[in-house]
Amino acid sequence: MGKSSMVIFEPEETKHLVYLKAALYETLRLYPSAPIERKTVATTDIMPSGHEVHTGDTILISLYSMARMEGVWGKDCRDYNPHRWLSEDGNKLVYVPSHKFLSFNSGPRMCPGKDIAVVQMKTVVAAVVWNFDMEVVEGQSIQPKLSCTLQMKNGLMMILKKREI
């Protein structure tokens, strides 16, 4: 294979990359692309929490905050830990209900593109990691910018070097 050639993967080839999927879910847990969900109450009711809600009320759910709640994700909720998604032997993903991991929403309006999105992310990350050595530029201020979609305030500078493969 020539030095300048890039290796890319078919979606099928990334099927067994369980740790990569766990890492992507963990990234989307802490940094959900849509950090806030908005729901409108259809019928006056009492929530399991005991809160009374009325028809037409707007409920805002901060996924960004939920990811940082010990009551939802445990003591290490603020840590980036892909292992929380994996079985003990690391070979399988554990079941996590969508009402806990809300990054693709939950219920009838759940993101229908979830599986496509995961396959795309896996093929892209696998290709980038395979083809390049990567280094994060030191001394950056890496901060989230909260908006309708979660962005990076100052971006992220990386040094990429083509690997000779």
Ligand code: HEM
């Ligand atoms: C990492 C990537 C993605 C994330 C995090 C994501 C997340 C979401 C979320 C949170 C919603 C619900 C928004 C709401 O409150 O109404 C949603 C809806 C939707 N997504 Fe995605 N999405 C992703 C990729 C995709 C892709 C690749 C497609 C198409 C191939 C897609 C198609 C849709 C559609 C059509 C809806 C509207 C569903 C409905 O309202 O019934 N998404 N997505």
